[in-house]
Amino acid sequence: GQNIDQPTEMTATEGAIVQINCTYQTSGFNGLFWYQQHAGEAPTFLSYNVLDGLEEKGRFSSFLSRSKGYSYLLLKELQMKDSASYLCAVRGYNTNAGKSTFGDGTTLTVKP
Amino acid sequence: DAGVTQSPTHLIKTRGQQVTLRCSPISGHKSVSWYQQVLGQGPQFIFQYYEKEERGRGNFPDRFSARQFPNYSSELNVNALLLGDSALYLCASSSGRQGPYEQYFGPGTRLTVT
Numbered sequence: 001g002q003n004i005d006q007p008t009e010m011t012a013t014e015g016a017i018v019q020i021n022c023t024y025q026t027s028g029f030n031g032l033f034w035y036q037q038h039a040g041e042a043p044t045f046l047s048y049n050v051l052d053g054l055e056e057k058g059r060f061s062s063f064l065s066r067s068k069g070y071s072y073l074l075l076k077e078l079q080m081k082d083s084a085s086y087l088c089a090v091r092g093y094n095t096n097a098g099k100s101t102f103g104d105g106t107t108l109t110v111k112p
Numbered sequence: 113d114a115g116v117t118q119s120p121t122h123l124i125k126t127r128g129q130q131v132t133l134r135c136s137p138i139s140g141h142k143s144v145s146w147y148q149q150v151l152g153q154g155p156q157f158i159f160q161y162y163e164k165e166e167r168g169r170g171n172f173p174d175r176f177s178a179r180q181f182p183n184y185s186s187e188l189n190v191n192a193l194l195l196g197d198s199a200l201y202l203c204a205s206s207s208g209r210q211g212p213y214e215q216y217f218g219p220g221t222r223l224t225v226t
Contacts (some may be wrong), residue, residue, distance in 0.1 A: 004154075033215075042202055042217040043155070087154050092168075099145070099168050100204075100215060102154030 004103035006088050011109045012078055020073045020106045022088035031091040033100065034062050034073045038084045046086075047073065075108075083110045114139070116205050116218035124224045125193050133188045133221045137205030143167075144186040145215065146178060147202040155202055161186055190223075198225045 003025045012018040024032070031050045035043035047057050049064035049071060061074040075082055085105035092099040117136045125131050137144050143162045147155035160168035161180035180186045184205075190197055200220045206213040 035217075042220050045214050045216065048214065089154070099157045099160060099170065100147075100155075101157065102147075104152070104154045 004088055004090060004101060006086075006103040006106045008104070009107045009109070011111060012075075014078055014080060014110055014112050016078050017074065017076050018078060018108065020075070020086050020088075020108065022071045022073070022103060024069050024071070024088070024090050024103075026069070026090050026092075026101075028092050029066065029090060032062075032064055032071045033089045033091065034060075034071075035087040035089065035102075036084050037087055037105065043087055078110050080110050080112070083108060116203055116216050118201075118203050118218040118221050120221060121219065122222045122224075124226065126226055127193055127195060129193050129225075130189065130191045131193060131223060133190075133201050133203075133223070134185065135188070135203030135205075135218055136185045137203075138216055141205040141207050141216075142184055143206045143208060143213070144180055144184065145204045145206075146186070146188050147204065148172075149200040149202055149220075151199075158188070193225045195225050198223060 006022045031048050033048040034046040036046050037043040046060050047062040054063045059076045064071045085107050087105045088103045089100040119134045145160040146158040149155040157170040158172050159178045164180045175191045178188045200222050202220045203218045204215040206215045
């Protein structure tokens with residue numbers, strides 16, 4: 001099976017940088033995905049990693065270490081609209097290829 | 113191009129009733145996955161369908177069933193509703209069955225069971 005852990009809540013200041021960590025234990029790995037979810041809305045895709053290292057997409061970057069079962073999402077130049085839940089998800093392999101196992105999300109509050 | 117669409121947006125049912133939720137994937141996407149999201153938790157995988165066949169199933173009771181049609185749209189059926197089935201039901205489509213294909217989520221159906 002798969003187990004995913006991420007902090008429940010984080011608070012940061014507008015304009016700052018915040019790092020949201022995610023650790024996972026999995027019996028099969030085919031990519032780690034980060035989603036943003038505003039209250040009452042569907043998750044929207046932010047970034048994904050298949051290989052170790054850093055992937056950068058504008059203000060968002062994601063890092064993966066498969067050997068450590070660890071990823072983080074880095075948000076730069078925080079804006080008030082970045083206040084949302086951030087979900088870490090691991091994609092399965094073989095018979096679980098279509099299955100993403102999600103963490104419970106990290107609620108980020110950006111303050112002025 | 114239209115994104116993933118789901119209907120209805122909201123639904124209120126009573127215990128014991130049956131419900132059918134619908135999803136249309138992004139044009140060209142052949143894979144549809146269903147997730148249940150309870151408030152305060154991450155989405156939980158229910159089913160994946162690819163090319164009209166079930167390709168994966170999560171830890172949900174047999175009251176949950178689904179199917180995919182030739183046009184790749186999908187329906188999720190839940191029988192004998194329980195209060196605990198109240199949740200946001202999300203449909204996600206992707207272009208492939210395996211591999212780190214990006215999943216695009218629909219707006220969800222908010223189901224309330226009273």
